Amino acid sequence: MTAAIEVRDLVVERGKRRVLNSISTTVPRGSVTGLLGPSGSGKTTLMRAIVGVQIVRSGSVLVLGQPAGAAALRRKVGYLTQAPSVYDDLTVRENARYFAALYGYGATAADAAIRDVGLADAAGQLVASLSGGQRSRASLACALLGEPELLILDEPTVGQDPVLRAELWDRFHALAAAGTTLLVSSHVMDEAGRCDRLILIREGAIIADDSPADVRAAAGTTDLEEAFLRLIQEREEAVATPGDRAGSTAVANERQTP
Amino acid sequence: MSARILAATTRRILTQLRHDRRTIALLVVMPTALLTLIYYMYQNLPAPPGAPRPFDRIALVVLGLFPFTIMFLVTSIAMLRERTSGTLERLLTTPLNKLDLLFGYGIAFGLAAAVQAAIASAVAYWVFGLDTAGPLGLVILIAVTNAVLGVALGLFCSAFARTEFQAVQFMPVVVIPQSLLCGLFVARDQMAGWLQGLSRALPLTYAVEALQEVGAHTDATGRMWRDLAIVAGAVIVTLVLAAATLRRRSG
Numbered sequence A: 001m002t003a004a005i006e007v008r009d010l011v012v013e014r015g016k017r018r019v020l021n022s023i024s025t026t027v028p029r030g031s032v033t034g035l036l037g038p039s040g041s042g043k044t045t046l047m048r049a050i051v052g053v054q055i056v057r058s059g060s061v062l063v064l065g066q067p068a069g070a071a072a073l074r075r076k077v078g079y080l081t082q083a084p085s086v087y088d089d090l091t092v093r094e095n096a097r098y099f100a101a102l103y104g105y106g107a108t109a110a111d112a113a114i115r116d117v118g119l120a121d122a123a124g125q126l127v128a129s130l131s132g133g134q135r136s137r138a139s140l141a142c143a144l145l146g147e148p149e150l151l152i153l154d155e156p157t158v159g160q161d162p163v164l165r166a167e168l169w170d171r172f173h174a175l176a177a178a179g180t181t182l183l184v185s186s187h188v189m190d191e192a193g194r195c196d197r198l199i200l201i202r203e204g205a206i207i208a209d210d211s212p213a214d215v216r217a218a219a220g221t222t223d224l225e226e227a228f229l230r231l232i233q234e235r236e237e238a239v240a241t242p243g244d245r246a247g248s249t250a251v252a253n254e255r256q257t258p
Numbered sequence B: 001m002s003a004r005i006l007a008a009t010t011r012r013i014l015t016q017l018r019h020d021r022r023t024i025a026l027l028v029v030m031p032t033a034l035l036t037l038i039y040y041m042y043q044n045l046p047a048p049p050g051a052p053r054p055f056d057r058i059a060l061v062v063l064g065l066f067p068f069t070i071m072f073l074v075t076s077i078a079m080l081r082e083r084t085s086g087t088l089e090r091l092l093t094t095p096l097n098k099l100d101l102l103f104g105y106g107i108a109f110g111l112a113a114a115v116q117a118a119i120a121s122a123v124a125y126w127v128f129g130l131d132t133a134g135p136l137g138l139v140i141l142i143a144v145t146n147a148v149l150g151v152a153l154g155l156f157c158s159a160f161a162r163t164e165f166q167a168v169q170f171m172p173v174v175v176i177p178q179s180l181l182c183g184l185f186v187a188r189d190q191m192a193g194w195l196q197g198l199s200r201a202l203p204l205t206y207a208v209e210a211l212q213e214v215g216a217h218t219d220a221t222g223r224m225w226r227d228l229a230i231v232a233g234a235v236i237v238t239l240v241l242a243a244a245t246l247r248r249r250s251g
């Protein structure tokens, strides 16, 4: 079976800046892949390219075996934008039912998605009157609808309390166990540890693309946060002295995962 | 396009409107208030011999102009909100077809305009004694077609606005020249030749002419149907142009 996502030599320019600089990576099906990196490193841009709403300069993005953005993919790929994108002047339930209808699902699927994100009590509330974290979850509910084959979630747990975060991650793993592929961006390192694979990008280039255990081993530390700092440092040194890449086995921009 | 998605989108837009009570109140009350104003403005103006009362002439055209203007404004703001809130980008990643969205707006606001036009016409006819040779139903039909033209132009123009401030500035650009040249203020055949030519290129002119035909003739005239067809054609062309402004991919 083809990979869920196959990115080859992707170059994206936004404004006059090169935001993604020849990125290549492969995301296998049925896994939870974490997309991590400093603010402004290009996570959202990469996700936009994968759902097919980003104009790309060159390179290719294959999603479930088809070019990103292909019409047939639109019912198979769920996308959560970083900023909540739901209608302020509709209730949570009305929002969920509308997005459910777009995918051909009824009220039951909509209500289930609302329950999944813990918003059942606020289902009748206008989105405009929700708290920030509730609003993000309302937006998440609309992305989870109908259990798509591929879920692209841009910072789905930001602004949520630890209990809810744990519940949402359990939900993500349950979805992956059932065959869904998830690509989840995050800033929180304890979430990185919950992923099957990690992609770390910095300034539009991939600096690590491995399982959390391998990332830890490559960086020689058990702490993921520390591991990322070291990888970023190594990368900077490698750039400063080209040719000297000692110890950077996880510097994986040039290594392809089959 | 899909009937299911179109219906869901229309319902969603109407639900948003339903939650906004004040906008509904304004949609209902404003035309009545304006007609009242016009009625008293022209109350003491004598009718020229053999011609309709000035109020009849003005009110008939206003019945068509009002839904056009309001629906243009409402739609351009609603569509701009879809763009700035990220919901448009999200919608374009779903199975929704661009035309589902555009027609959804056309139908939803067209229905709102029908209600508005019906109430305004009822007031004009039964409170202020508006008198037309042709039937009320045709007046409402033309008003609603005209409102849908406003919706289509609003959908199109919203693509060129980044902010609400910019969007409202399109109102004078789109509405005022068409209103000035449509024959309401100066009869079209009394305008300079180049203005007549310009007037003939603007769709509102045909909507107003159609209304005047209903005002003057008992039965629907061929010219009225032709005018109405031209307005409907302008709606289609504008919707196609608006669809071209909805890009799935952006920078």
Ligand SMILES: Nc1ncnc2c1ncn2[C@@H]1O[C@H](COP(=O)(O)OP(=O)(O)OP(=O)(O)O)[C@@H](O)[C@H]1O
Residues within 6 Å of the ligand: A014, A015, A016, A017, A019, A037, A038, A039, A040, A041, A042, A043, A044, A045, A046, A082, B251
């Ligand atoms: N519309 C745009 N036009 C020009 N540049 C943009 C645009 N959107 C983003 N950028 C730039 O592209 C770069 C990558 O942005 P992106 O949103 O992908 O970052 P990110 O990794 O998602 O950051 P964060 O963690 O803060 O969400 C940033 O430097 C940003 O300033």
Ligand SMILES: [Mg+2]
Residues within 6 Å of the ligand: A043, A044, A045, A082, A154
């Ligand atoms: Mg981002």
